[in-house]
Amino acid sequence: MFALLKRDLYLALYSSSSFFYTSSFFILVLIILPFLFGTNDVQLQVLFKGIIWIGLSLSILLTMERIFNADYEDGNLDIIIQRYPSLETIIISKFITHWIVYCLPLFIILPILSFLFYVSLDSFFLIFLNLFFGSLGMVFIVTFVSALTLGAKRTIFLKAVIVIPLFVPFLIFGTNLESWPILLALSMMSFVLSMYVSAYGLRLYVE
Amino acid sequence: MNELISMGGYAPFIWSAYGFFFITIIILFITNFLRLKKREEVLNKINNNRD
Amino acid sequence: MNLRLTNKQINIIEKANPFLIVSTIVAFTFGLYFSLLQSPPDYIQGDSMRIMYIHVPSAWFALMAYTILAGSSVLWFITRNPIFSIIARSIAQIGMIFTLISLVTGSIWGKPTWGVWWVWDARLTSMLLLFFLYLAYIFLWQSITNKDLASKISAALAIVGFVNIPIIKFSVDWWNTLHQPATISKLSSPSIDISMMVPLFIMTLATFLFLITVFFIRLRIEILDNKILRIREVK
Numbered sequence: 001m002f003a004l005l006k007r008d009l010y011l012a013l014y015s016s017s018s019f020f021y022t023s024s025f026f027i028l029v030l031i032i033l034p035f036l037f038g039t040n041d042v043q044l045q046v047l048f049k050g051i052i053w054i055g056l057s058l059s060i061l062l063t064m065e066r067i068f069n070a071d072y073e074d075g076n077l078d079i080i081i082q083r084y085p086s087l088e089t090i091i092i093s094k095f096i097t098h099w100i101v102y103c104l105p106l107f108i109i110l111p112i113l114s115f116l117f118y119v120s121l122d123s124f125f126l127i128f129l130n131l132f133f134g135s136l137g138m139v140f141i142v143t144f145v146s147a148l149t150l151g152a153k154r155t156i157f158l159k160a161v162i163v164i165p166l167f168v169p170f171l172i173f174g175t176n177l178e179s180w181p182i183l184l185a186l187s188m189m190s191f192v193l194s195m196y197v198s199a200y201g202l203r204l205y206v207e
Numbered sequence: 208m209n210e211l212i213s214m215g216g217y218a219p220f221i222w223s224a225y226g227f228f229f230i231t232i233i234i235l236f237i238t239n240f241l242r243l244k245k246r247e248e249v250l251n252k253i254n255n256n257r258d
Numbered sequence: 259m260n261l262r263l264t265n266k267q268i269n270i271i272e273k274a275n276p277f278l279i280v281s282t283i284v285a286f287t288f289g290l291y292f293s294l295l296q297s298p299p300d301y302i303q304g305d306s307m308r309i310m311y312i313h314v315p316s317a318w319f320a321l322m323a324y325t326i327l328a329g330s331s332v333l334w335f336i337t338r339n340p341i342f343s344i345i346a347r348s349i350a351q352i353g354m355i356f357t358l359i360s361l362v363t364g365s366i367w368g369k370p371t372w373g374v375w376w377v378w379d380a381r382l383t384s385m386l387l388l389f390f391l392y393l394a395y396i397f398l399w400q401s402i403t404n405k406d407l408a409s410k411i412s413a414a415l416a417i418v419g420f421v422n423i424p425i426i427k428f429s430v431d432w433w434n435t436l437h438q439p440a441t442i443s444k445l446s447s448p449s450i451d452i453s454m455m456v457p458l459f460i461m462t463l464a465t466f467l468f469l470i471t472v473f474f475i476r477l478r479i480e481i482l483d484n485k486i487l488r489i490r491e492v493k
Contacts, residue, residue, distance in 0.1 A: 148411050155401055162394045162415060165387050166422055172429040197414060204410055217306040217370055224309045224366040225294075228316070228359055232468060235355050239475045246482040253489055 001089045004080070008097040012066075022059060022105040029055040030113060041118045048117035049127060052106075053174045056135055059102045061163055064142040065156060067094050072150050072205065081206055087199040095143050095194075103135040126177040133180055134170045137187030140194035141166045147201030262339055268481060271474050278471040285464030292457035309367040311457050315465040317360040317385070323353030323469075324388060327395070328420035331413035343409040346416060347399060348476035352469055354392035361385055380430040387426050391419040 012018070033047055071077040084090050107128065114124045145163050149155065169186055173179040293311040300307035327346045334342035364382070365375045376382065395412055402408035 148414055149398075151407075152401060158394070158397050158401060161390060161397065165390055165394075165419070165426070168387065169422075169425045169429045172426075172433050176433070193418070197418070200414065201411075204407065217304060220306055220366050220370050221294075221308055224363045225290075225312060227362055227366075228312045231355060231359055235352070236468070236472055236475075239351075239472055239479065243475050243479050243482070246479055246486065250482055250486055250489075253486065 001084070001093060004084060004089065005093045005096060008093050009100065011070075012097050012101045018101055019105050019108075022102055023109050025059060026052075026055045026106050026109065027113065029058070030117070033117075045118045048114070048119060049123075049175045052110075052113070052127070052131065053134070053171055056103065056106060056131060057138065057164070057167055057171070059106070060098075060135070060138050060142050061160055061167075062156060063098075063102055064146045064159060064163070067098050067143055067146045068150055068202070069146075069153075077202075078206055081202070087202050088195055090202070091143060091147070091195060091198045095139055098143070099135065099139045103139065106135070107132065123177060126180065129180040130174050130177070130183055133183035133187045134174050137170050137183065137190040138167055140187065140190035144194040144197040144201060147198040148204075150201065150205045262341055263481070271477055271481075274474060275471070278467060278474065282464060282467040282471055285460060285467050289457060289461040289464045292460055297453050297457045303371050306367060306370040307454075309363055310454075311461045312465075313360055313363040313367055314458060315462040316356045316363060318462065319465055319469055320353055320357040320360050320385070320388060323349045323356060324391070324420065324423075327353060328416050331416040334409065334413050335417075340409075343413070344477065344480045346413065348473055348480060350392055350395050350399075351476070352472055354389065354396065356469075357385060357389045357392060361389065378430070379434055380427045383430045384423055384427045388423060391423075395419070 030048065030051055033044060033051055037043060037047060068077065071080060080090060081087065110128055110131070111124070114127065119127065142163060145159055145166070149159055149162075152158075170183060173182045173186070289311070293308055297308070299305045326349050330342045330346040330349070333339070334346065361382075364385075368377070369375050395416055398412050398415060399408055402411065
């Protein structure tokens with residue numbers, strides 16, 4: 001499986017400025033805040049906790065077609081499935097790749113961002129934890145929706161309509177600082193769900 | 208009769224709610240009914256062409 | 259695609275139409291009479307309580323329709339009988355409309371009764387979400403051209419959505435107890451008096467008859483589509 005993971009990561013991070021772009025995306029989404037709401041530090045601190053989730057959700061959601069589609073369109077997916085008949089391997093590899101490319105940058109720059117928005121240290125740890133478990137769950141969800149809707153091109157907004165209601169449980173508990181166990185539980189449920197449904201989805205298209 | 212129309216002062220609320228309800232379901236019915244009629248028409252045309 | 263509906267069943271669906279339409283109209287006439295004229299205004303809410311007579315049946319059927327949709331999807335997965343796929347698709351639009359009606363009438367009812375057009379409590383948020391679930395389901399059917407594939411994907415999504423609703427409701431409930439201890443329970447109708455049971459029952463019956471009428475029409479549309487397709491294939 002690590003060979004597959006290495007290959008996926010290499011392809012995704014081939015343009016090594018990917019980290020820069022995704023980080024910039026998160027920073028820019030947050031920069032909008034003071035422009036929209038003014039620079040009152042108390043207010044910004046509260047808003048930050050929410051908007052960071054919007055940035056994360058968008059980053060995961062809008063790029064969801066990159067999980068399987070590139071390989072599917074090349075015909076490589078067929079070959080990969082022959083090589084790794086246990087679909088779970090493929091799904092996990094794609095999941096890890098997507099998370100590393102579109103979520104990890106957020107966690108790397110989160111200390112700086114929290115500093116910019118006057119977040120206290122203990123809050124920071126809890127926010128980090130919440131975002132971490134939430135991001136896992138959300139990427140699992142996006143994986144199976146993407147696997148189900150593999151062939152459909154340019155339907156990203158339709159997929160957003162499907163995915164955002166599925167994100168809602170994570171978002172509801174995400175801003176509450178004491179709910180990281182709940183988020184962990186939710187992400188484990190999405191893990192199980194995603195394994196089944198993604199495998200089903202992949203089988204639909206590659207048979 | 209007046210009491211029916213004014214509904215104890217809540218008239219705009221009640222009538223807009225009831226109005227929305229009935230207009231919507233009538234539209235729902237008519238849209239589907241027309242769709243059905245169109246299909247029946249197509250079927251008739253095909254059958255007539257055959258005979 | 260063989261629908262596996264016997265001719266006798268198709269006949270019943272077709273012949274029932276005029277009877278259904280007439281009984282729907284009769285039921286609504288009685289329902290309106292009882293809702294608007296015969297039943298007394300509420301002690302606290304006054305006449306605005308009458309909106310309950312159209313709001314509550316709509317909400318019930320919005321939820322029932324989604325249960326049918328999800329249940330039909332499950333049955334489709336198990337039996338692969340195309341009739342279940344058709345039932346799901348036919349009920350979707352109806353369910354969506356009733357969800358919309360319940361949201362709008364609920365909002366209109368809320369303003370004079372509780373002072374607000376909208377509140378983010380568990381029930382309302384779940385209903386709003388339900389609306390989007392219907393929307394996504396309908397859009398999905400329209401966007402996928404391979405109908406066989408479309409059945410499978412929509413069915414999977416319907417089931418996932420069905421599981422999501424209680425999760426949302428629970429989450430919002432939990433969140434609200436944390437943030438808004440005194441939440442108004444929006445759908446707690448006034449203590450049901452017999453004089454209110456009657457109009458409610460009649461309107462529910464009327465709405466149900468309407469639902470069946472439109473549902474049968476949509477079934478016939480699918481049956482005819484199927485017939486036309488098979489004739490064209492033979493040519």
